[in-house]
Amino acid sequence: MNTPTSGQYHVDENGFYGEFGGAFIPEMLHANVDQIRRQYLEIMREPDFISQFESLLRDYVGRPSPLYLATRLSEHYGADIYLKREDLNHTGAHKINNTIGQILLARRLGKTRIIAETGAGQHGVATATVCALMSMECVVYMGSVDIARQAPNVARMKLLGATVVAAESGSKTLKDATNEAIRDWINNADNTHYIIGSAIGPHPYPDMVTRFQSVISSEIQSQLLAKTGKKDPDMVLACVGGGSNAAGAFYHFLDTPSVSLVLAEAAGKGVHSGHSAATSILGTKGIIHGCRTLLMQTKDGQITEPYSISAGLDYPGIGPLHAHLITSGRAKVYPVTDDEALEAVKQLSSYEGIIPALESAHALAALAKMEIKHGSVIVVCLSGRGDKDLATYLEHFTT
Numbered sequence: 001m002n003t004p005t006s007g008q009y010h011v012d013e014n015g016f017y018g019e020f021g022g023a024f025i026p027e028m029l030h031a032n033v034d035q036i037r038r039q040y041l042e043i044m045r046e047p048d049f050i051s052q053f054e055s056l057l058r059d060y061v062g063r064p065s066p067l068y069l070a071t072r073l074s075e076h077y078g079a080d081i082y083l084k085r086e087d088l089n090h091t092g093a094h095k096i097n098n099t100i101g102q103i104l105l106a107r108r109l110g111k112t113r114i115i116a117e118t119g120a121g122q123h124g125v126a127t128a129t130v131c132a133l134m135s136m137e138c139v140v141y142m143g144s145v146d147i148a149r150q151a152p153n154v155a156r157m158k159l160l161g162a163t164v165v166a167a168e169s170g171s172k173t174l175k176d177a178t179n180e181a182i183r184d185w186i187n188n189a190d191n192t193h194y195i196i197g198s199a200i201g202p203h204p205y206p207d208m209v210t211r212f213q214s215v216i217s218s219e220i221q222s223q224l225l226a227k228t229g230k231k232d233p234d235m236v237l238a239c240v241g242g243g244s245n246a247a248g249a250f251y252h253f254l255d256t257p258s259v260s261l262v263l264a265e266a267a268g269k270g271v272h273s274g275h276s277a278a279t280s281i282l283g284t285k286g287i288i289h290g291c292r293t294l295l296m297q298t299k300d301g302q303i304t305e306p307y308s309i310s311a312g313l314d315y316p317g318i319g320p321l322h323a324h325l326i327t328s329g330r331a332k333v334y335p336v337t338d339d340e341a342l343e344a345v346k347q348l349s350s351y352e353g354i355i356p357a358l359e360s361a362h363a364l365a366a367l368a369k370m371e372i373k374h375g376s377v378i379v380v381c382l383s384g385r386g387d388k389d390l391a392t393y394l395e396h397f398t399t
């Protein structure tokens with residue numbers, strides 16, 4: 001499934017990437033998180049686990065996802081631009097890779113009940129999907145403001161059999177849903193597994209999620225080898241919310257310095273507009289979701305409400321692996337505004353006949369901001385499809 005690696009960009013035995021990561025959790029959760037920490041690598045190496053994970057990825061998710069040479073986009077930029085088509089996965093994005101892996105793990109840990117938090121509802125849908133598949137009870141926490149503005153995903157979760165619980169505290173959005181999920185986990189620690197939806201959370205979640213998503217970079221290598229005779233591109237580019245699609249797309253290239261790793265984060269209405277989610281620039285060190293990382297916060301440590309037109313990037317933190325990749329200089333970040341992302345949606349739709357998710361469009365928009373070496377090989381992780389964003393596209397493109 002993936003080669004366990006060690007090196008300066010991999011998690012250390014204490015759960016840190018450089019100075020980021022760790023497990024900052026209430027005492028009541030130590031036993032649960034510790035059980036996962038002690039067992040996740042062992043479980044992920046069991047032949048039986050690997051064969052179940054791989055067959056579900058193949059027959060249920062539809063993997064391997066294609067690696068497509070986008071010819072008109074390549075012509076436009078004077079480089080070979082390949083799109084890793086996570087948008088073609090069942091449920092329309094990369095998130096299902098992680099939820100499949102975690103539900104298989106939960107069963108091996110003897111858990112019978114699944115909880116999750118969700119902002120836009122995409123992780124909630126991916127979780128409800130695998131719970132239906134595995135016939136497990138599913139409770140999804142979601143801020144009541146998000147429930148109101150993400151009605152289609154709420155309907156999907158309910159149809160899939162999940163219970164959606166409204167978080168009514170604070171700003172009634174993602175961080176409040178996360179707090180409620182953690183409270184539930186404390187109260188139901190014996191039978192419940194908490195499926196975190198990105199490369200964030202207390203150790204070992206960031207590493208575990210990254211390993212489940214690393215199927216992306218593993219496929220990129222074998223597909224590039226078959227197409228070009230070389231397994232390594234010059235650059236891998238991905239959008240970053242919490243960081244799971246980027247971590248998965250980077251994983252097998254982390255220790256290969258000839259491969260540039262590039263992130264696109266959401267600048268919203270402009271990095272310094274007060275309506276942004278550009279964590280790498282606006283963030284400072286602190287603790288969010290159980291780990292030490294970069295997050296947007298006030299001087300006294302209150303989390304700043306983020307903003308992006310794209311719900312999946314509308315997150316005030318960034319996974320600890322990415323905080324380390326950025327501060328160490330291994331990865332470069334481009335902030336991309338709402339308007340630039342919308343332009344990239346139009347461009348990909350008309351050039352290639354592919355309507356991308358708004359999140360993925362941030363990665364595509366970063367191409368226009370960088371100097372591209374003529375003839376270089378670039379892989380863009382197309383994390384999701386645009387169907388879920390059609391209402392936004394209608395609003396912006398018909399006037």
Ligand SMILES: *Cc1c(COP(=O)(O)O)cnc(C)c1O
Pocket residue numbers: 093094095122123197198199239240241242243244245246312313357359360383384385
């Ligand atoms: C959720 C989501 C993202 C952001 O999450 P990461 O964990 O940073 O990958 C990006 N793209 C799509 C399509 C999403 O649904």
